[in-house]
Amino acid sequence: MSVDVYREALKLASSIRDKYLRAVTYARIGYYMYRSRNPRYKEAFKYAFNAAGSIDNPVLMVKAVIEIGTYLYGTGSKIASKVFQQAYESIITFPQPLRDDLLENLVGRLLELDIADDALFYVMDIEDNVKRNDLLLEILRVYLKKGNMRKAKIIIDRIEEEPWRSIGAIEAIKEHLKREEFGSAIRLLSEMKSEYWLGQVMKDVAVYLKTSDVPKTTYEKFVEIALSMSSETGFDVLKSLLVGLVNQGELEFVMTVLEKLSPDERLAILKDIVETSLDREEVLSRLLESLKGLEFEEVASFVIHWLLERPVDEKYRPLVEMIGNRTTDDALLVKVVTYLSKLRDFEDAVRFAQRVRGHYLRSLAFGSIAVARLKVGDIDGAIDAALEVKDPKWGSWLLSEILTKILELQTEGRIEEDIEKKAAHQKAFWEKH
Numbered sequence: 486m487s488v489d490v491y492r493e494a495l496k497l498a499s500s501i502r503d504k505y506l507r508a509v510t511y512a513r514i515g516y517y518m519y520r521s522r523n524p525r526y527k528e529a530f531k532y533a534f535n536a537a538g539s540i541d542n543p544v545l546m547v548k549a550v551i552e553i554g555t556y557l558y559g560t561g562s563k564i565a566s567k568v569f570q571q572a573y574e575s576i577i578t579f580p581q582p583l584r585d586d587l588l589e590n591l592v593g594r595l596l597e598l599d600i601a602d603d604a605l606f607y608v609m610d611i612e613d614n615v616k617r618n619d620l621l622l623e624i625l626r627v628y629l630k631k632g633n634m635r636k637a638k639i640i641i642d643r644i645e646e647e648p649w650r651s652i653g654a655i656e657a658i659k660e661h662l663k664r665e666e667f668g669s670a671i672r673l674l675s676e677m678k679s680e681y682w683l684g685q686v687m688k689d690v691a692v693y694l695k696t697s698d699v700p701k702t703t704y705e706k707f708v709e710i711a712l713s714m715s716s717e718t719g720f721d722v723l724k725s726l727l728v729g730l731v732n733q734g735e736l737e738f739v740m741t742v743l744e745k746l747s748p749d750e751r752l753a754i755l756k757d758i759v760e761t762s763l764d765r766e767e768v769l770s771r772l773l774e775s776l777k778g779l780e781f782e783e784v785a786s787f788v789i790h791w792l793l794e795r796p797v798d799e800k801y802r803p804l805v806e807m808i809g810n811r812t813t814d815d816a817l818l819v820k821v822v823t824y825l826s827k828l829r830d831f832e833d834a835v836r837f838a839q840r841v842r843g844h845y846l847r848s849l850a851f852g853s854i855a856v857a858r859l860k861v862g863d864i865d866g867a868i869d870a871a872l873e874v875k876d877p878k879w880g881s882w883l884l885s886e887i888l889t890k891i892l893e894l895q896t897e898g899r900i901e902e903d904i905e906k907k908a909a910h911q912k913a914f915w916e917k918h
Contacts, residue, residue: 490895491514491518491521491523491525491529491892494514494888494892495511495514495528495529495532497888498510498511498514498532498885498888499532501881501885502881503878503881504536504537504539504540504545504549505537505540505545505548505549506881506882506885507536508533508534508536508537508540508549508552508553509533509549509552509553509885510885510888510889511529511530511532511533511536512529512530512533512552512553512555512556512557513556513889513892514529514889514892515527515528515529515530515532515533515556515557515560516556516557516559516560517889517892517893517895517896517897519559519560520896520897521895521896526560530553530556530557533549533553533556534553536549537549537550537553542918543575543579544579544583544587544917544918545918546575547572547575547576547587548587548590548914550568550571550572550575551569551572551590551591551594553568554568554569554572554594555594555597555598558598558600566600566603569591569595569600569603572591573588573591573607576588576591577610581612582613584612585611585612585613585616586917588607588608588610588611589611589616589620591607592604592607592608592611592620592624593620593623595607596620596623596624596627599627601624601627601628601631601636604620604624604627605624605636605640608620608621608624609643614646618644618646618649619649621640621643621644621649621653622644622649622652622653622656624640625637625640625641625653625656625657626656628640629656629657629660632660632664634657634660634661634664634666634669637657637660638657640653641653641654641657641673647678647679647682648679648682650678650679651677651678651679651682651683651686652682654673654674654676654677654682654686655682655686657673658670658673658674658686659686661673674686728754728757728758728761731758731761731762731768736768736771736772736775739758740775743755748780751780752780752783752784755772755776755780755784755787756784756787758772759772759784759787759788759791760791763791763792763795766800766801766803766804769788769804770803770804770807772784773785773788773804773807773808774807781811781812782812782813782814782817785808785811785812785817786814786816786817786820788804788808789805789808789817789820789821789824790820792805792824793820793823793824793827797824797827797828799828801824802825802828802830805821805824805825806821806825806833808821809821809822809825809833809837815841815842815843815846815847816846818837818838818840818841818846818850819838819841819846819849819850819853819905821837822834822837822838822841822850822853822854823849823850823853823905825837826853826854826856826857827857829857829861831854831857831858831866834853834854834857835854835870835873837850838850838851838854838873839873844874844876844878844879845879845908845912847873847874847876847879848874848876848879848880848882848883848908849904849905849908851870851871851873851874851883852870852871852883852886852887852904852905852908853902853904853905854867854870855867855868855870855871855883855887855890855904856890856900856902856904858870859887859890859891859894859900860900864891867887867890867891868884868887870887871883871884871886871887872884878915882908882911886904886907
């Protein structure tokens with residue numbers, strides 16, 4: 486990518502009125518300049534720090550610094566750790582509960598970057614037990630994934646409250662079992678104090694040991710305990726039966742049985758039917774056609790969610806369009822737009838996106854169209870889609886995201902489909918500030 490294009494990107498970023506977004510956009514541009522080996526990337530980060538320094542709101546300034554540090558870390562710069570330390574030193578001067586909220590944000594970001602040691606250091610300053618223990622479990626999982634059992638045991642010892650201590654112990658026990666470290670697993674089991682969680686892990690232990698090549702005396706008592714704590718309910722049996730009947734083509738009969746159940750039981754079975762029928766669009770269509778009102782909206786949302794988890798397929802277009810035509814729910818419309826965009830059916834995607842009313846969800850709808858257009862090289866179409874969001878705040882945000890993704894595409898040859906995740910983060914951010 487030519488230097489002129491990056492210069493133009495920096496110039497466009499300077500016109501972003503929101504100081505926080507301007508600072509973060511500069512940092513993003515700097516990151517992509519680094520990826521393309523553009524020697525001026527440090528200049529972009531300089532602009533980012535200057536923009537962050539001009540933010541009047543100290544909370545926004547700290548969050549901007551964390552974002553800049555994140556992109557700086559992506560360049561391999563050793564300064565990134567000092568940037569995070571600077572953010573930490575500012576955070577500990579804030580009053581509670583803001584202090585804990587910002588520390589949670591910092592630790593979460595460090596975990597995303599796989600900087601577990603620093604995350605463990607900062608997390609211990611969080612006073613809120615729930616937040617601290619939730620994050621300690623996240624850090625524990627990182628160490629378990631890396632096979633660092635010594636650090637994992639240190640974390641478990643630092644967790645005093647339930648159920649976090651037992652959950653942490655269970656995850657460590659499973660890892661010990663995979664590594665065939667049965668002695669360590671048994672020691673952790675002996676330290677567990679919660680009878681409920683002990684019962685939960687006993688079943689996992691028993692199954693694993695039963696299928697492993699270990700002496701009978703090692704697993705026999707665990708199997709016995711696990712079996713004594715497990716039971717099947719009548720509802721589970723009914724659910725399995727009805728799902729099986731649907732797979733045999735008896736949908737109408739199943740629907741008559743469902744009418745006799747409570748709404749919650751009915752919905753649980755409908756969701757199981759959907760999961761087992763994802764490869765049979767005719768079953769899904771017949772199922773949705775038999776539903777009305779809120780139940781249709783809930784099941785349709787569940788269907789679209791699962792379809793979006795799989796590779797898109799042209800055969801589901803009529804089903805998705807039927808959902809779009811029947812629903813009045815903005816969030817569901819966004820999913821319809823996303824699926825159609827992935828199919829490159831931009832005309833219908835725009836038609837449904839124009840029905841979305843809320844600024845936040847509208848930005849998601851047109852954001853998905855913009856990303857899909859970028860994937861086929863239609864930069865002008867992507868920008869046009871972004872401009873469909875007329876709200877000043879969300880319009881600025883989406884323009885910033887699309888601008889960054891254009892550079893992402895040019896630099897890396899691909900783009901991440903993370904508009905929904907980033908929009909949710911931005912929404913939560915604006916709700917706090």
